[in-house]
Amino acid sequence: MGLKKSGGTSEMGNSKTLAPALRDLWHVIAASQEVPMGGRRVTTLFDTGLTVSRNERLRVARNDDGTLLPVIERYGCIWTSFGSPSADLFPIIEYGESDRRNIIAGSIGVNVSAPRAIENFLDMGHFPYVHTDILGAEPHTEVKEYDVEISFERDEILATRCRFFQPKAALTATEGQDVDYIYRVPHPYCSVLYKSCPTDESRLDVIAIFCQPMTEETIRAHLLLSMIDADNTDAGIRRFQQTIFGQDRPILENQYPKRLPLDPRAETPIRADKSAIAYRRWLSQKGVNYGVIPQQLS
């Protein structure tokens, strides 16, 4: 007997038409390190089985009919598309700076929709509760006022002037201090954050999350770090980021409904959720129809 479909599983499968806003985008399907030279990997995107292989060149093919799909490799990951994507992916300029350490810290499966994972990535209010004594600590729970804009020119969300009290912002710190953050959402399923760098005040560390929507309610999250850090080992940096994500995961997997509801009346926003409110509105405006519960038009 096969696995029974669980309650909220999508009916989308291969039959549902992806919104153009998704079809013509690049979507991540693997970390480059998962497909070494001569390697081959089977994965899933939008309920569709794909095979990624790397021989003389990198190829992505659909498992059902063997159709070859477009492919690019950016930011340590392999990306493909079911439509006609633009020439390049959204920019992360810092990635190209010669003195940065660029590390894919993990590709982690999570039973949640991609938009729920992005919303969690944008959220600061949970730091003291979920990342206790790392990114925040009670009783310092305040989310101070910050600014959010949807840039129509670049088609992305930008949250600036974000600050959160961190008990030990750096290994050398003895007292807690506010850490500055900037968040970008340049893609419905990807987000990039910039965070004050403990070793160089003039620069920012970059952490990005690229979500691979395998089904509407399951993802693989690929985590990119682009750091100014001469001291820690790759393994140490990876372990840190995986600890953080490991703390988020049980929360994400206990969120119901798993798909992100776009109806403003589905959940209760507060001022601290300004970026999430903008994100939901932006997804609605784009007509994103995968991993979300669209707003019912009355």
Next chain:
Amino acid sequence: MGLGVAELRQAAWYPVASSDDLPFRHVYHGQLLGQELAIWRADDGYVNVWENRCLHRGVRLSIGINDGAELKCQYHGWRYANRTAGCTYIPAHPADAPARRITNRTYPVKERFGLVWAALSADAPEMDVGETGFALRPMPVNALPEMVLSALVAGRVEGEPVAALPPLGAALVLNGAPGRATYFVQPVDSARAVIRGVVEAEPDLETLMAFNAVLSSLRDEVEAAARAIELPEPIVPRYEPVSVELATMPDLVIGRQATVRVMVKRRWQAALDVTGIELAPLSGHLPTFQPGAHIDLHLPNGLVRQYSITNGPGELTSYTIAVKREVESRGGSVAIAETLREGDVLAVSEPRNNFPLRRDAVRTTFIAGGIGLTPLLSMARALQRQGLAFDFHAFARSEDHLPLGPELKALGGGVSRHFGLGPPETAEQIRRVLGPHSFARHVYICGPGPMLELARGIAAELGWPDEAVHYEYFKNTHEIDTSSSFTVELARSALSLSVPAGRSILEVMRDNGIAAPSSCEQGACGTCLTRVLEGEIDHQDVYLNGTEKAAGNVMMTCVSRAKSARLVLDI
């Protein structure tokens, strides 16, 4: 039987847990007709059955923390009160009272013979399952609930009487069972159920094991039958939308209305010249309050007075207030002291919180003068429950003058009492307990005007910033100067009103049909706080601090006026 899922959804009581599933401070994950439930018992014994979902971001509350009085969500630390499921604190905005009525979905609940019962609809008729009994070990079965009931009925001893207990119960004797039992089938989902059997009295272990063996083999048979058929899809849970007012984030307006009826349950001498009053609801429980909140009490003589709620978190079966008999009473405290009797029915407003407690302090200091300890007592109880550090300094003329002494004592080691001090000694004490300001320290002061002025002055001298010094006056003792006349423009209502000498902005707005919230109407409580877009304000209240007054963007419309010819209000 053939009951469809749609019929099962009907308002009816079902068992959803065993009482044993709710040990001390646990949250049990239950399910009824596809709807997930968070079931937890507060320290006062009350069993809460809530939708298993935090209204904020949908995280299951069954992974939350039961602190005995409130349930705290794991994701952002939102706290929900025992009984009402009303949100009492949002840590991301520690300086604000949750201004909107955020309340999780609750279900009616009863506890009987070791089982917790719930109904998905408030329209469920009175529960009729008998009064006494002993619950057998529950037996989960992966099959349609109606199949399970049919199997129970089919498995009975012929000739023995059978009584149907709709929608999914029957009293009968099962083949091989050591006696008669009533079996209730809990419809967990479209193809999942739990058999919850009840016998008259606690039997011996052997009998229990015999019942269990019979139910186990019944389960095996039913599950085998269920495997042979195509099972229905699981029920899609219903998530009710939140109200428009919550989704669009306007502040909740509680006018000067008395929407709640209460009865004087207890009235006692809480100190010399202080009457303690316990107000109980006529039925059910009272609305959610936050520490620092007050209610308007509408007195039999027509007066309306404000009193702070002294309760600890999650205590919603009554509100306890304390009333000081004022020598220069305007009629309120005398009415209470002389005319109120146990059993009297009064009207009160919903709780309103203009004196919110931050819970993001490293240490919180409370300075209470006499009856001023009432709001601070509620605050300290909340911090104590959460295990947050505080020290509480109660000043009174003598021990006999100190109200609510026993309640204060229960706060433990953080409490210091100071009796019979004159102004210089009081100042010295306050200076000592405050000390120089350090990061994330906050002080809350409530007491008579002169003492409040003294404490605020000392805090300022010691370098405490305005935002760390929180206070509440009982009343505004300043003489209100109403000699000015000016124009107010209401930006959002597109209305221009002229305010003559002798009348307040609030009164003139009311005359013109603008329903503005208010409570004390003397510039002390903060309820009528209004944003000012243009114009120079003549502040005459005691609610705003110096920084807020200087910023000039909010005012109290009940007493404050204009220095300029025109004010533009955000109304």
